[in-house]
Amino acid sequence: MRTYRLALIGFGNVGQGLAQIIRDQGDDIARQLGVQITIVAVSDLLKGSLYDPDGLSPTALLDAVQTSGDLNGVAAPHRDWNAQQTIAESSADVLVELSYTDLESGEPAVSHISQAIEKGLHIVTTNKGPIALRYPRLSALARDRGVEIGIEGTVMSGTPTMALGQDLLAAANITRIQGIVNGTTNYILSQMENGTTYNAALAEAQEKGYAEADPSGDVEGFDAAGKVVIMANVLMDASITLGDVARQGITGLTPQDIETARSEGRRWKLIASIEKTASGVKAGVRPTRLPTEHPLASVSGPTNAVTFTTDLLGDVTLIGPGAGRMATGYAIVCDLLGIARKVQPREK
Amino acid sequence: MRTYRLALIGFGNVGQGLAQIIRDQGDDIARQLGVQITIVAVSDLLKGSLYDPDGLSPTALLDAVQTSGDLNGVAAPHRDWNAQQTIAESSADVLVELSYTDLESGEPAVSHISQAIEKGLHIVTTNKGPIALRYPRLSALARDRGVEIGIEGTVMSGTPTMALGQDLLAAANITRIQGIVNGTTNYILSQMENGTTYNAALAEAQEKGYAEADPSGDVEGFDAAGKVVIMANVLMDASITLGDVARQGITGLTPQDIETARSEGRRWKLIASIEKTASGVKAGVRPTRLPTEHPLASVSGPTNAVTFTTDLLGDVTLIGPGAGRMATGYAIVCDLLGIARKVQPREK
Numbered sequence A, B: 001m002r003t004y005r006l007a008l009i010g011f012g013n014v015g016q017g018l019a020q021i022i023r024d025q026g027d028d029i030a031r032q033l034g035v036q037i038t039i040v041a042v043s044d045l046l047k048g049s050l051y052d053p054d055g056l057s058p059t060a061l062l063d064a065v066q067t068s069g070d071l072n073g074v075a076a077p078h079r080d081w082n083a084q085q086t087i088a089e090s091s092a093d094v095l096v097e098l099s100y101t102d103l104e105s106g107e108p109a110v111s112h113i114s115q116a117i118e119k120g121l122h123i124v125t126t127n128k129g130p131i132a133l134r135y136p137r138l139s140a141l142a143r144d145r146g147v148e149i150g151i152e153g154t155v156m157s158g159t160p161t162m163a164l165g166q167d168l169l170a171a172a173n174i175t176r177i178q179g180i181v182n183g184t185t186n187y188i189l190s191q192m193e194n195g196t197t198y199n200a201a202l203a204e205a206q207e208k209g210y211a212e213a214d215p216s217g218d219v220e221g222f223d224a225a226g227k228v229v230i231m232a233n234v235l236m237d238a239s240i241t242l243g244d245v246a247r248q249g250i251t252g253l254t255p256q257d258i259e260t261a262r263s264e265g266r267r268w269k270l271i272a273s274i275e276k277t278a279s280g281v282k283a284g285v286r287p288t289r290l291p292t293e294h295p296l297a298s299v300s301g302p303t304n305a306v307t308f309t310t311d312l313l314g315d316v317t318l319i320g321p322g323a324g325r326m327a328t329g330y331a332i333v334c335d336l337l338g339i340a341r342k343v344q345p346r347e348k
Helices: A013-033 A058-068 A083-089 A109-118 A128-145 A161-168 A183-193 A198-207 A222-235 A255-263 A325-343 B013-033 B058-068 B083-089 B109-119 B128-145 B161-168 B183-193 B198-207 B222-235 B255-263 B325-343
Strands: A002-009 A035-044 A048-051 A094-097 A122-125 A174-180 A245-247 A266-277 A280-291 A303-310 A314-321 B002-009 B035-044 B048-051 B094-097 B122-125 B174-180 B245-247 B266-277 B280-291 B303-310 B314-321
Touching (some): A013 A058, A013 A325, A035 A083, A083 A109, A094 A109, A094 A325, A122 A128, A161 A222, A161 A314, A161 B161, A161 B325, A222 A245, A222 A280, A325 B161, B002 B109, B013 B058, B035 B058, B035 B325, B048 B083, B094 B109, B094 B325, B109 B128, B122 B325, B128 B222, B161 B222, B161 B303, B161 B314, B161 B325, B183 B198, B183 B255, B183 B266, B222 B266, B255 B266
Parallel strands (some): A002 A035, A094 A122, B002 B035, B094 B122
Antiparallel strands (some): A035 A048, A174 A266, A174 A303, A266 A280, B035 B048, B174 B266, B174 B303
């Protein structure tokens, strides 16, 4: 049995989804897959911080947040530690970095991750900021310290896109990646095809929790551009930055554009693309009119999809959820199982 | 560096595809992924048998088959060993079982695999026979001996369906699998939608090498049923046999059926399905009229696809090639890399 003791920095939707999976399926995962997952510390700027070397009960954490919105009612031998102290002084062996996403500085996540790697912790994160901005440096640091970095949840939530590209297509030689990697914009475009205006579709996306109050990160393509950088650098061995991504959002699309495309048997999608060329990797995010028979054209609503074009297999497409509390919580479990496979010697 | 020394039983299309990948990309795979793949033995009933403990040149093997159709012109210190002797006396550490598929007895592959496991060899096979018929026993035997069995190529060729289901969706709890897992029938149905008759479409499929001279394994659904058994037993922990699969082929479909479905906005597909129910696993292969917006409806020609319905992620769909010399050769590489990940301890 492999045991992972997690310190969660941030306890929003994703952290709570993870706690729910551990509460409901932790025993099954331990019994069937040989990996025991325990939360020993939670540090959240707003909800409070707890550390118990014997493990925190996921049920108690979830009940407290549901009743009071914070963690104050949960008993624990240590509390009020900030993120830094939690990483430094807890007995966790995995840092689960779930603080807020900042695509300009990557902070505070970059500092948390660097500190944890130095201390010898494995890292699992769903936070695009540090991975889009600092992956080459962080992964070199991790290699030096002999720890793993799991980043499944940074692209397509728990749909195992990164593991598919990194492990399973490793030798097939990926020459191009095309995808729909932002659920909010795909939902808006799908609704506009059904006759809804842009503003009404955006309001619906916000109501359903797909889009933030300030939607510019989604609709201007910044979120998708961050994912493009991550896929290029992790899966295609590039070293590009956000500035290298030719980015265009969906705010310029009119109902007329949508209708014209439809009359031509086409559909607008916000397509993220990365291509190996003779002069290096070309990366972009832009609205694209796909013919309806294109495998990405039928991906609608908040669903995401990525097509890997490879030398040995041709096109391989993965379609799945791009967001969601449980789906993103699963990304963390998927990474922990991946780390267990990578670092645990088997019988032979 | 991890080194695998392969003994290939069978040197048809798949074995030659593998040899081509090793010839063209073996150095890259070794350098980038740390896995060195060497063919030390080939034993083919018709083309001849060779063993060289220092390794056989994939170029020499391929050139010989291309010029003379057999391996007689390749120099090797040992030759004319049958499969049994090759497994017993060669220094291979991986048996690559590529003999012909027999969905009734599973032989001779079952005997080859059993013998090799007993000797402590890892197994990689693309042969559905032994896996559809004897997986529970063979995998128990492998566990006892501390060796791995790679079976990626038994479903959707090198598209990493089995690894996705087994490793990456392991904790998401797969409750249903639906898929298009036979390329020949999907090609025929796509051609019939374009107005071709069944007989003409079948002849085209044979001409393109998708269908065998005796097409009944494909068109009667036996091939798909074998894959259903494999997915049920490996990915859903069932222990069903071919007799448990409710099987219906496509030979009863008329142009009129296809046309009627089209006029209703639907498409006929030969759908393989496995579902967990209160009374156990229900498995079937049958022609199904899918609405055109269904993710499997747009999968056409020889392409295959599988949708995993899971508790934590909802639906996850993988689309990719279902056959092909290089794609199936890649399945073997994918399995070898998977074995390397599973059995090789990393730094920590």
